[in-house]
Amino acid sequence: MTVFLVIIVLALLAVTGWQISKIFQLSQSHDADTSQVANDKDNRLNGILMLAFVIFLYVITIYCFWEYGRFYLPPASAEHGAEYDNLMFISIALIMVVQVITQGLLHFFAYKYKGKKTQKALFYADNDKLEFIWTIIPVIVLAGLIIYGLFTWSDIMNVSDEEDPLVIELYAFQFDWRARYSGEDNTLGKANVRFIEGVNMLGVDESDPYAKDDVVVSELHLPVNRPVLFKFRSQDVLHSAYFPFFRAQMNVVPGMITQFGFTPTVTTAEIKESEYMRDKVRSVNEFRNEKNKELIAEGEPTLDAYEFDYFLLCNKICGQAHYNMQMKIIVETEEEFNAWMAEQPTFGSTMEDKSENVDRPEDTAGDAPADDSEENEETPNESDVVAVVNNEQN
Numbered sequence: 001m002t003v004f005l006v007i008i009v010l011a012l013l014a015v016t017g018w019q020i021s022k023i024f025q026l027s028q029s030h031d032a033d034t035s036q037v038a039n040d041k042d043n044r045l046n047g048i049l050m051l052a053f054v055i056f057l058y059v060i061t062i063y064c065f066w067e068y069g070r071f072y073l074p075p076a077s078a079e080h081g082a083e084y085d086n087l088m089f090i091s092i093a094l095i096m097v098v099q100v101i102t103q104g105l106l107h108f109f110a111y112k113y114k115g116k117k118t119q120k121a122l123f124y125a126d127n128d129k130l131e132f133i134w135t136i137i138p139v140i141v142l143a144g145l146i147i148y149g150l151f152t153w154s155d156i157m158n159v160s161d162e163e164d165p166l167v168i169e170l171y172a173f174q175f176d177w178r179a180r181y182s183g184e185d186n187t188l189g190k191a192n193v194r195f196i197e198g199v200n201m202l203g204v205d206e207s208d209p210y211a212k213d214d215v216v217v218s219e220l221h222l223p224v225n226r227p228v229l230f231k232f233r234s235q236d237v238l239h240s241a242y243f244p245f246f247r248a249q250m251n252v253v254p255g256m257i258t259q260f261g262f263t264p265t266v267t268t269a270e271i272k273e274s275e276y277m278r279d280k281v282r283s284v285n286e287f288r289n290e291k292n293k294e295l296i297a298e299g300e301p302t303l304d305a306y307e308f309d310y311f312l313l314c315n316k317i318c319g320q321a322h323y324n325m326q327m328k329i330i331v332e333t334e335e336e337f338n339a340w341m342a343e344q345p346t347f348g349s350t351m352e353d354k355s356e357n358v359d360r361p362e363d364t365a366g367d368a369p370a371d372d373s374e375e376n377e378e379t380p381n382e383s384d385v386v387a388v389v390n391n392e393q394n
């Protein structure tokens with residue numbers, strides 16, 4: 001509120017100042033140039049400002065490339081990445097060249113042809129040839145860019161079944177991810193939000209035989225050089241699966257299954273060893289060490305050393321803890337992947353373990369007469385529970 005009042009007071013003061021200066025102007029002698037029409041001096045000043053503005057733009061652009069160019073991602077860790085990066089680079093390079101030239105000419109001409117008292121503007125209605133040239137060149141260039149983009153798009157988006165992709169479901173919910181591998185049959189079991197209960201947090205259909213060998217995990221492991229087809233599902237709101245190092249992103253939409261496929265080509269171990277990543281890790285850790293000195297002085301706990309890992313991130317602002325919605329990705333060799341996979345419990349075994357633990361009261365109910373146990377299969381009410389307890393005592 002105070003800030004609001006201060007702003008109003010400042011605005012009123014500015015208006016007062018402006019009005020006072022107006023009064024001064026009007027009260028000055030008639031010799032001074034009080035005309036509202038720009039004179040040569042005004043035009044020269046505006047011309048120079050035009051030129052200065054475009055120079056400022058260029059300087060800041062060059063500075064940003066120089067200073068922040070290192071924040072570009074390294075070459076993609078997925079097969080389609082090079083295609084994607086090429087399209088991006090060609091589009092940006094074209095836009096860059098055209099904008100540097102046109103922006104420069106626009107401002108330079110504004111300076112060069114600034115108004116002069118002695119000069120009269122030339123009346124020039126139109127020029128068909130010029131108009132044809134500046135229409136047809138952008139048409140050809142844009143059409144080329146769009147067609148190139150469409151080819152790249154269909155190349156990236158079409159995952160053929162012939163490549164035998166590893167099918168993995170990525171399940172998004174506020175605010176975490178789960179991955180479901182389709183197991184030996186490479187077919188995901190059916191799932192529905194209605195089946196969500198206890199450990200079955202993805203709502204996998206227990207009665208579907210394809211679901212038995214599915215494997216649900218909270219860390220995504222991918223074998224290198226094997227095509228992967230991701231099927232995305234959301235439990236609650238719109239999320240977006242974002243794999244920056246693999247140049248992939250796909251919306252995760254409640255009520256439908258979206259998909260995206262790629263082939264990882266660089267293992268986690270390899271990228272950690274790359275020059276780019278070693279530089280990055282070193283510079284992050286330099287910052288952390290500096291910060292740690294401050295923290296030690298304040299008696300606070302220090303930061304851990306940074307280590308790089310691939311991550312799957314959420315790229316849609318989906319709620320309060322959106323910033324922390326991430327899942328670690330480990331790209332490894334086929335052997336390492338198989339060894340890891342062999343250790344993971346399947347969905348079938350997890351559900352069996354669960355029923356062994358949870359279904360014990362029903363087992364006791366089995367001792368009761370047949371008609372009683374039938375009743376128990378329906379929604380149990382309080383009297384049934386009492387009956388079970390009584391049976392146990394007997």
Ligand SMILES: [Cu+2]
Nearest residue numbers: 239314318325
């Ligand atoms: Cu999200």
